[in-house]
Amino acid sequence: MLELFNGWYRRKFSDPASATLLIMLVLSFAVLIFWGDMLAPVLVAIIIAYLLEWPVAKLNAMGLGRTTATSLVLILFISICILAMIGLVPVVWRQGINLLTELPQIWSEAQAWISTLPDKYPGLLYRTDIDNALKGVNERVVGLGEDIITASLSSIVSLVALMIYFILVPLMVFFILKDRGELLANISGIMPKDRRLLKQVGHEMNGQIINYIRGKVIEILIVGTVSTLTFALMDLRYSLLLGVLVGLSVLIPYIGAAVVTFPVGIVALFQWGLTPDFWYLMIAYGIIQALDGNLLVPLLFSEAVSLHPVYIILAVLFFGGLWGFWGVFFAIPLATLVKAVFNAWSEKSHLKESAGQA
Structure with a gap:
């Protein structure tokens, strides 16, 4: 068994390129696991910059400067996001709140319908079992309501963090796109050659x-x-x-x-x-x-x-x-x-x- 493992290890990782790939993967996952929450704005900015690189590169190839192309694409992206938030999010939010307010009535009618099942199927379902099941579900629903209230209170802190995102992330996206070549050169300089x-x-x-x-x-x-x-x-x-x-x-x-x-x-x-x-x-x-x-x-x-x-x-x-x-x-x-x-x-x-x- 040990020889089999050693043979597999030599085949996969004897090459320095394989070792480099393995080390980079381990380091990347370690950073995400241990510092992912702290670096979340940076990761979001990198992802958005990655997605916007294609239109920026196209505009740059058409003769626009890198800074001008980045500014135009970023302004367009932010404008679309703002329009979506103004036109779509309020309506969806309002419908979501209305649905939540109707959930107790929906659940009450569902309980009334479930309570009629023992009369319709007397040989298969028993009222005591139905009542016990509904009691357990009601207790879970109460606990879920308390969790929602707690989440709503904690969302005030999340709202502050969201405001920080609205300021920091666009700035980071702009500089990542504008200075892409310089940043990649710096990263390449500290990475292994093979x-x-x-x-x-x-x-x-x-x-x-x-x-x-x-x-x-x-x-x-x-x-x-x-x-x-x-x-x-x-x-x-x-x-x-x-x-x-x-x-x-x-x-x-x-x-x-x-x-x-x-x-x-x-x-x-x-x-x-x-x-x-x-x-x-x-x-x-x-x-x-x-x-x-x-x-x-x-x-x-x-x-x-x-x-x-x-x-x-x-x-x-x-x-x-x-x-x-x-x-x-x-x-x-x-x-x-x-x-x-x-x-x-x-x-x-x-x-x-x-x-x-x-």
């Missing part, structure tokens, strides 16, 4: 992440818009809120679509009951999900991310448990990074074995 595998992984990651992000933005816009229009045309309450939730659910493959089905179904059931309108809406929602999974995703991501669904779900669970929301948000790019690293190591091992046989 970084062949690191460049290979970076090249593979760069192409896949750009395609993935571009595809996800298009998918969110299409799915969210179609869902909102469908819900509004069918006169479903909270159509914009639910449409936004459906659009954002595509960020979490498979799991997101399953989770967002519950609020859509609950609102429709509370509004119409088990009537034809309810089933029409659920059929329309199912068609949207089917078209997204079987038509839109293959078109947008045919060359972006080739990961098996099992690996995607494992990545969502692992990175989500490690870093919460941001871990879920970047689960697929992180899984792509892991795949790129394994591809680089495997390719190097095959080349070494071929050279040895020759």
Whole structure:
């Protein structure tokens, strides 16, 4: 067993490039785990700068100076964000508050309906079991309400941090984009010279992440818009809120679509009951999900991310448990990074074995 491990270690890490790649990965994950909260504004600025680099580079190639191109792109990006916050966020927030105020009534009607089940199915369900189950759920609901109040009080501190983000992050994005060449040269100067595998992984990651992000933005816009229009045309309450939730659910493959089905179904059931309108809406929602999974995703991501669904779900669970929301948000790019690293190591091992046989 020990010899087998030693042989594997020599194949994978005898090359200095492999050791460099391993050290950089370990250091990067250590920084994220131990200082991720402290460096969150910097990480957000780096991600935004990475996304805005493409239009800045295009404008720069057209003859605009780097500083001018950066200023124009950043002003446009901030303007779009402000317009979205002014036009979309208040409506979604208002619908969310209204939905929360109606949740007690929804739950009360649900309890009344559940209480009738023992009379409808006397041989299968018993009133004592139903009452005990409802009592346990009510206790959990009370605890959840207390947690929401606590979170609301703590959000005042988060609001202050958010204001800091609004000031610091745009400034950092501007300087990262404007001085990109100088910053990359400084980073390159402190890194090891033998970084062949690191460049290979970076090249593979760069192409896949750009395609993935571009595809996800298009998918969110299409799915969210179609869902909102469908819900509004069918006169479903909270159509914009639910449409936004459906659009954002595509960020979490498979799991997101399953989770967002519950609020859509609950609102429709509370509004119409088990009537034809309810089933029409659920059929329309199912068609949207089917078209997204079987038509839109293959078109947008045919060359972006080739990961098996099992690996995607494992990545969502692992990175989500490690870093919460941001871990879920970047689960697929992180899984792509892991795949790129394994591809680089495997390719190097095959080349070494071929050279040895020759």
